[in-house]
Amino acid sequence: MEQIITCINCPVGCRMTVQISDNGSFLSVSGNTCPRGAKYAQQECTIPKRMITAVIPVRGSSVPLSVKTAEPVPKKLIPEIMSELAEVTVMLPVHSGDTIIPDVLDSGVDIIATRSLP
Amino acid sequence: MTDQYVDILIIGAGPAGLAAAISARESGMESVLVLERESEPGGILRQCIHNGFGLHRFHEELTGPEYAQRDIDRIRELDIRVECGVTVLSLSAQRIVTCVSPVYGFRTIRAGAVVLAMGCRERPRGALCTPGTRCAGIFSAGTAQRFVNLEGWMPGKRVVILGSGDIGLIMARRMTLQGANVLACVEIMPYSSGLNRNIVQCLQDYDIPLYLSHTVTDIRGRDRLEGLTVSRVDENRNPVPGTEIDFECDTLLLSCGLIPENELSSGAGVEISGITAGPVVNNHFETSVPGIFACGNVLHVHDLVDHVSDESFKAGRAAASFVNSNNVSIGFITIKDGAGVRGTVPQKIRLDLSENTELMFRPSAVFRNATVIAEADGKVIAQKKAMIFTPGEMASITLKPKDISSVSGNSLTIRIESED
Numbered sequence: 001m002e003q004i005i006t007c008i009n010c011p012v013g014c015r016m017t018v019q020i021s022d023n024g025s026f027l028s029v030s031g032n033t034c035p036r037g038a039k040y041a042q043q044e045c046t047i048p049k050r051m052i053t054a055v056i057p058v059r060g061s062s063v064p065l066s067v068k069t070a071e072p073v074p075k076k077l078i079p080e081i082m083s084e085l086a087e088v089t090v091m092l093p094v095h096s097g098d099t100i101i102p103d104v105l106d107s108g109v110d111i112i113a114t115r116s117l118p
Numbered sequence: 119m120t121d122q123y124v125d126i127l128i129i130g131a132g133p134a135g136l137a138a139a140i141s142a143r144e145s146g147m148e149s150v151l152v153l154e155r156e157s158e159p160g161g162i163l164r165q166c167i168h169n170g171f172g173l174h175r176f177h178e179e180l181t182g183p184e185y186a187q188r189d190i191d192r193i194r195e196l197d198i199r200v201e202c203g204v205t206v207l208s209l210s211a212q213r214i215v216t217c218v219s220p221v222y223g224f225r226t227i228r229a230g231a232v233v234l235a236m237g238c239r240e241r242p243r244g245a246l247c248t249p250g251t252r253c254a255g256i257f258s259a260g261t262a263q264r265f266v267n268l269e270g271w272m273p274g275k276r277v278v279i280l281g282s283g284d285i286g287l288i289m290a291r292r293m294t295l296q297g298a299n300v301l302a303c304v305e306i307m308p309y310s311s312g313l314n315r316n317i318v319q320c321l322q323d324y325d326i327p328l329y330l331s332h333t334v335t336d337i338r339g340r341d342r343l344e345g346l347t348v349s350r351v352d353e354n355r356n357p358v359p360g361t362e363i364d365f366e367c368d369t370l371l372l373s374c375g376l377i378p379e380n381e382l383s384s385g386a387g388v389e390i391s392g393i394t395a396g397p398v399v400n401n402h403f404e405t406s407v408p409g410i411f412a413c414g415n416v417l418h419v420h421d422l423v424d425h426v427s428d429e430s431f432k433a434g435r436a437a438a439s440f441v442n443s444n445n446v447s448i449g450f451i452t453i454k455d456g457a458g459v460r461g462t463v464p465q466k467i468r469l470d471l472s473e474n475t476e477l478m479f480r481p482s483a484v485f486r487n488a489t490v491i492a493e494a495d496g497k498v499i500a501q502k503k504a505m506i507f508t509p510g511e512m513a514s515i516t517l518k519p520k521d522i523s524s525v526s527g528n529s530l531t532i533r534i535e536s537e538d
Contacts, residue, residue, distance in 0.1 A: 008315035012506050033505075050319060051169045053181055054295055055267050064270040066167035066183055075323065082295055096187060114167065115183040 005044050007037040016041045048075040054082065056100070058090045058117055065090055066114045067100050073107050080105055093118050120214055120226040124151040125441045126434075127215060127229035129382065131200050132161020133423050134414025134430040135235035136189035141434030142233075143196045147441065151227070152193075152200040153217055159193070159200050160186035161237060162260070163423065165267045168288055170315075174424035185423060209234075209386040211407045230441035231409045233433055234383055234397065238376040238415040240285075246374055248280075250337025250346070259285040259373040266292055274369025278346060279303045280334050282310035282317075284421075286373025291320035293371075300326050301365050304348050306333040306355055309484075311510050313421075333357065334370070343368050376419045386410060393461040394418040400450060400466040401475045402436035403429065411437045418463045418478070421512050425478075451525055456493070456533025458482050458507075467530070471522045478514045481507035481534060488536040490515045494525040507534060 001022070007014040012033060018041050019027040029041040043049065049072035055064040073081065081104055088101060094117045101111040126142045128135045131154035139152050158164065163171070166182030173179055176188070193200060204219040213229045240258040257265075257273055263285065265271040277298050279286045282305040290300045303321055308331045310317055321328050329348060335357045336347035350361035378396040380388070389398045389406035396417040397405040403413050413433035414426045450466040462479040477492070485507040492500040492515055499521045507513050515532065 006314055006318055008318050013314035050323065051179070052295075053168045055167060055270065057270060062270070063268060066181065066267065068167075068169060068181055078295075078323075096184065114181040115164075115187070 003045055005041050007032060007040055009034075009036045009040055018042075018045050020045055049073060050075050050078065052078055052081055053114070054085050056085050056088055056090060058092060058094065060092050061117050063117060065094055065100075065117055067111050068114050069104070070110045070112050073104075073109050077105055077107060081107075081111075085111070120228040122225060122227045123149075123229070124227060125149040125230040126151070126233065126437050127213075127227060127231075128152045128233045128235055128434075129206050129209070129215070130154065130161065130235035130237055130414075130416070131156075131159035131202070132235060132237050132414065133163055133186065133189065133426050134237065134416070134433075135159075135161070135233070136186070136193055137427040137430035138233045138235055138411075138413055138434035138437065139198050139200075140189065140192050140196060141431040142438045143198055145435050145438035147438045150198050151229075152198065153204045153206055153215075154200060154202045155205050157202050159190055159202065165260075165264050166288075167267045168292070171423050174422065175427055182423075189427070206382060209382045209410075211387045211410075213409050229409075231411065231437040233430075233437050234380075234388075234405070234410065234412040234416050235414050235430065236379045236382065236416045238378045238419055240372070241375040241377055243372060246280075246372065248334055248337060250334075251339055253337070253339035253341060253343045255339065255343030255368050256337070256370045256372065259283075259289045259371045262289055262369075262371050263292065266296060272296060272298065273371075274343075274367075275299060276301060276365075276367040277369040277371060278334075278348075278365050278367050279371045279373060281305065281373035281375070282312050282328060282330075283373040283375065284312045284316050286371060287312045287316040287320040289371055289373070290326050291324060294324045294326070298369075300324070301367055302327050302329055302348065304329045304332045304334060306331070306351055313510060329363075335362065337370065343370060346370060376415065378416045378419065380416060383410075383412065383416070388412075391461070391465065393455070394463060396463070398465045399463065400468055401464045401471060402439075402468065403433035403464065404436060404440070409437075409440055411440075418461055421510070425512065429478075450528070451494075451522065452529045453477060454529055454531045455479065456491075456531040458485060458488075458534030458536070459490075459532045462532050467517070467522060469522070471517075471519045474516050474518050476514045476516045477532060478512050479532060481509055481511075481513055484508045485534050485536040488534050490532065490534050492517060492521070492530055492532055494530040495527050499524060499530070 016031040053068045098113045163182035163186040171185040206217045335349040345366045349357040397412040413430040449469045
């Protein structure tokens with residue numbers, strides 16, 4: 001199977017063609033102009049990952065709390081993580097870097113605050 | 119007669135103002151004052167909760183609030199005074215500022231040097247000549263971003279985005295993640311002005327269609343937006359009859375360009391460039407009015423905050439040096455935009471150039487395997503190759519003092535030469 005991917009590493013934005021086997025494993029890539037492109041293509045075709053950022057309400061604060069995943073998480077977890085975030089209750093004060101949800105959905109990645117609320 | 123004197127007065131506590139304040143203090147200025155209209159420092163970064171900031175400056179990917187916090191922490195360490203909730207009303211060529219705030223009342227402040235760091239604002243609906251009714255539900259993308267990320271409101275449920283600049287793309291993802299249904303992103307040009315990574319991560323990831331060479335041709339709704347029509351445009355950007363697509367939606371976000379905010383600058387008699395819409399500056403980021411400096415998005419709209427900070431550190435240092443020595447230039451070389459180049463900043467270089475100077479500009483089109491050339495007296499004095507230049511990414515070339523000392527005329531041209 002063939003998949004077309006636009007590389008996002010730099011502004012050149014190479015259009016790469018990736019060959020994937022029937023069981024979904026990565027076979028080869030063409031159309032990239034540097035090794036970073038090849039690495040991205042492989043990651044993107046096997047387990048694509050994204051950073052998630054969001055805001056959540058905080059009791060007693062008119063300003064919502066901005067949060068992020070401490071590292072990129074598998075893309076397919078995004079809707080579930082957003083549902084988790086809709087449920088969480090945060091109390092003041094919060095410091096930037098505080099863990100809001102440890103090991104979200106057993107992904108091994110924490111959700112952390114990206115701002116402080118006194 | 120003024121109420122107060124400060125050595126360095128900075129207008130705006132966004133990334134540009136904070137960096138200028140830090141470098142002015144680090145250059146030995148004791149009295150530095152930053153005036154900020156909002157209730158907190160940080161500028162637009164406060165509402166940019168997505169990540170991707172700081173790769174160049176800190177070699178890590180930060181969110182907007184995290185990036186701003188690093189500068190705010192440094193401002194506190196250096197004990198620099200930042201007054202929030204203060205609106206500057208006017209600035210004069212004599213560097214006298216009038217300002218007003220609920221806390222400090224009306225004041226006049228005289229400054230040894232002023233740094234303009236007011237940033238930019240979004241092009242509003244009125245400047246776009248959109249057709250249709252004047253109903254509620256039409257926001258600039260940045261306004262919607264403020265509502266969602268700082269005030270905790272969702273502006274609507276079914277959303278169309280006009281313009282595919284980065285803020286529009288980021289908001290397409292943001293609105294989707296917070297539960298809205300984003301129906302389409304519509305771009306009048308045949309290409310997006312946003313970064314590739316944002317097209318992939320903000321539109322493709324969420325299956326949001328991007329309509330290139332399309333625009334909004336009707337807006338319907340009495341009180342609230344009810345629907346709109348999108349049509350394809352021809353090469354002259356005129357709508358093509360018979361290509362209409364109707365969308366039922368309650369929200370339209372506009373992401374159609376940014377304009378430097380220079381009302382204060384103009385009031386002081388600062389010369390404004392017709393191309394960048396920001397002040398004309400020399401390599402010290404000094405405007406046409408001695409002692410008034412400009413940096414960040416008020417000077418020219420940047421793609422990356424890292425570049426804003428870098429530029430503003432230089433402007434803060436230059437402002438400090440002006441207060442210390444009041445040095446006036448003996449003369450300038452004027453920088454001109456040549457083929458393929460738009461909006462080069464700075465527009466002038468002092469003849470007594472003592473350090474390397476980066477000239478920043480926007481390519482006017484996409485050029486592959488191209489060379490940017492600095493040319494004076496018919497000779498190439500500097501050049502730099504790149505695999506690609508695109509209008510969406512600011513480009514630069516660096517001149518050394520010896521490059522300038524060899525110039526006998528009073529102008530220098532920057533141009534792009536493509537091999538294709």
